[in-house]
Amino acid sequence: MKGVKLILIALAAVVTLTHFAAPVMAGEHGVHWLTYEQGLEKQRELKKPMLLFFHLSYCYRCKQMEHKVYEDAKVIRFINQNFIPVIVDLDKEKQTAKLFEVDYTPTHVFIAPDGSTALRERDVITKSRFERMLEYVTKEKYKTMNFDAYEKSQF
Amino acid sequence: MKKMVIPGLIVVTLMLFTPLTGWATNGMNMIGTGAVSAGMGGADVAVPAGCTAIAGNPAQLATTCNRVISLGGAFLFPGMEDTPSGGSKTENEFQVFPVPFIGYAQRIGTSRWSVGIGAFAQGGMGVDFQNVEVMPGMMPGLKDDLMSQVGFVRLSPTVAYNVTDKLTMGASLFAGYATLKYDFFPNTIGHRVKDLTSFTFSGRFGVNYQLNDKWSVGATYTTESSIDFDGGELTTASGVKYGDVKMDGFTWPRQVEAGVAYRATPKLLLAMDLSWINWSSAIKTVTVTATNPNNAEAPNTLNVPFVMEWDDQIVVAIGAEYELTEYLKIRTGYNYGNSPVSSANLSPLFPALVEHHATAGFTYTWTNWDFDFAYEHAFTNSKTNDGDPNPMTNPFYGSKVSHTMDTFNFMVSYRF
Numbered sequence: 001m002k003g004v005k006l007i008l009i010a011l012a013a014v015v016t017l018t019h020f021a022a023p024v025m026a027g028e029h030g031v032h033w034l035t036y037e038q039g040l041e042k043q044r045e046l047k048k049p050m051l052l053f054f055h056l057s058y059c060y061r062c063k064q065m066e067h068k069v070y071e072d073a074k075v076i077r078f079i080n081q082n083f084i085p086v087i088v089d090l091d092k093e094k095q096t097a098k099l100f101e102v103d104y105t106p107t108h109v110f111i112a113p114d115g116s117t118a119l120r121e122r123d124v125i126t127k128s129r130f131e132r133m134l135e136y137v138t139k140e141k142y143k144t145m146n147f148d149a150y151e152k153s154q155f
Numbered sequence: 156m157k158k159m160v161i162p163g164l165i166v167v168t169l170m171l172f173t174p175l176t177g178w179a180t181n182g183m184n185m186i187g188t189g190a191v192s193a194g195m196g197g198a199d200v201a202v203p204a205g206c207t208a209i210a211g212n213p214a215q216l217a218t219t220c221n222r223v224i225s226l227g228g229a230f231l232f233p234g235m236e237d238t239p240s241g242g243s244k245t246e247n248e249f250q251v252f253p254v255p256f257i258g259y260a261q262r263i264g265t266s267r268w269s270v271g272i273g274a275f276a277q278g279g280m281g282v283d284f285q286n287v288e289v290m291p292g293m294m295p296g297l298k299d300d301l302m303s304q305v306g307f308v309r310l311s312p313t314v315a316y317n318v319t320d321k322l323t324m325g326a327s328l329f330a331g332y333a334t335l336k337y338d339f340f341p342n343t344i345g346h347r348v349k350d351l352t353s354f355t356f357s358g359r360f361g362v363n364y365q366l367n368d369k370w371s372v373g374a375t376y377t378t379e380s381s382i383d384f385d386g387g388e389l390t391t392a393s394g395v396k397y398g399d400v401k402m403d404g405f406t407w408p409r410q411v412e413a414g415v416a417y418r419a420t421p422k423l424l425l426a427m428d429l430s431w432i433n434w435s436s437a438i439k440t441v442t443v444t445a446t447n448p449n450n451a452e453a454p455n456t457l458n459v460p461f462v463m464e465w466d467d468q469i470v471v472a473i474g475a476e477y478e479l480t481e482y483l484k485i486r487t488g489y490n491y492g493n494s495p496v497s498s499a500n501l502s503p504l505f506p507a508l509v510e511h512h513a514t515a516g517f518t519y520t521w522t523n524w525d526f527d528f529a530y531e532h533a534f535t536n537s538k539t540n541d542g543d544p545n546p547m548t549n550p551f552y553g554s555k556v557s558h559t560m561d562t563f564n565f566m567v568s569y570r571f
Contacts, residue, residue, distance in 0.1 A: 056265060057320045058217070058267060058317035058319075058320045058323075060203050060217070060218035060219075061218075067368075067421060068421065071421075090265040091265060103264065103265060104221050105221070105265065123221075123523060123570060126481035126482070127481060128481060129481075
């Protein structure tokens with residue numbers, strides 16, 4: 001049992017240290033999320049692509065996506081500068097979910113400034129892949145190739 | 156006819172899985188089901204899980220966002236030694252026990268309900284000692300075999316509900332199927348029992364609460380499964396066959412678990428579980444009763460009591476998971492559970508002795524696929540029977556038994 005006690009003490013020390021040493025999440029203000037109606041209005045005004053993030057408040061993998069991607073300072077900055085970010089709760093905004101035929105969380109839909117769907121992806125997306133998606137849409141590569149081809153061209 | 160289909164499927168599924176069960180190492184329980192849990196030393200009560208929540212904390216099934224199917228298993232390599240008092244050491248014959256897992260889970264639409272179903276090996280044990288010296292102090296030179304195999308599989312429909320964004324609850328119904336056979340010096344002074352089977356039902360209730368972004372806590376309660384073996388056959392060393400054999404007093408224990416998980420950094424998850432397994436109520440004196448002999452001169456009824464009197468078990472499981480890259484998570488864990496077997500009632504037929512386990516594993520994610528692997532090492536533990544020295548009531552007095560084990564876990568999951 002002595003070994004167990006030592007491990008418990010070590011574990012407590014790690015928890016304490018990591019608690020105090022944990023970095024403050026970058027991007028204090030986060031992504032400037034809008035509702036779908038607000039986003040539509042903004043898109044008409046700014047002619048930027050729209051990023052729709054479909055989630056559920058009780059969806060574990062959506063929270064994973066939020067922590068791993070939407071709390072990254074670089075991602076936050078890029079989205080706020082180049083996109084109209086819209087968050088849709090499937091439980092509360094059933095009409096919007098129906099409009100985009102979304103029944104899976106998390107789902108991302110990128111809408112080009114002309115209203116067409118530029119890209120659509122389900123499930124948690126890794127940060128590096130998500131960054132390539134953001135570039136793909138902002139560089140309007142969807143006009144000439146699909147995302148798989150674009151990804152291959154990046155390697 | 157329709158009424159027979161579902162029970163029939165349950166029976167067939169369980170029977171297909173049972174021959175593949177084997178040694179487990181928290182008493183007769185696996186330390187964790189699935190390579191993710193095993194990699195973290197079995198610390199999984201407050202850790203999000205996919206399909207394996209069916210065999211763990213059912214509340215964690217609520218972390219299944221859409222649909223997921225998992226297929227996997229473990230290969231158990233036990234190592235045992237038996238040294239009878241005044242005799243020489245016998246090593247266990249080489250054995251590999253494959254322990255399968257299959258599960259499916261999904262959220263119902265975008266509702267707060269998740270459901271799943273899975274079949275998995277809850278545990279078991281088995282030994283195979285050949286040419287062991289039979290009480291060398293009394294019968295020098297006499298050798299015979301000791302073999303046992305207990306398998307217990309469960310088919311589990313599970314449901315989970317997101318009560319709030321932070322609180323989830325779940326419940327599993329366990330339809331269990333157990334098999335047992337053993338050889339107790341079958342060619343010299345003992346007997347052989349085979350084909351004992353039993354169906355049983357039990358349940359598990361689980362809860363998980365996300366305190367904040369970093370901390371979550373969980374707990375489970377599992378009810379007892381009374382396993383009434385029957386339908387077996389007993390053959391004595393003298394060749395008498397008993398056609399009706401049953402075994403009473405064998406129960407899979409109730410269990411209480413509590414766990415905590417701590418997201419130390421965005422990439423590091425720490426978890427710890429504490430479990431209480433009530434073996435002392437479950438395994439006391441197990442009695443084999445054999446009737447209907449094929450020889451009129453043989454006793455009509457044979458009673459064979461195995462005094463086991465197992466102790467309760469406290470299990471501490473500690474695990475860590477680190478996200479090395481976007482695609483690769485590595486894990487390590489430690490699990491301690493005091494052996495429920497007391498020295499006074501130690502038997503090489505049922506030597507659940509290992510206490511300390513070290514584990515390591517990883518998950519590689521590729522698109523919608525997860526590939527999990529874990530390795531467990533159960534460190535050697537030995538005990539010597541120091542009970543009643545009367546060989547008629549305690550044939551294993553003075554026997555020293557050692558037990559170790561290596562386990563390799565694999566799992567593939569697909570989300571769709």
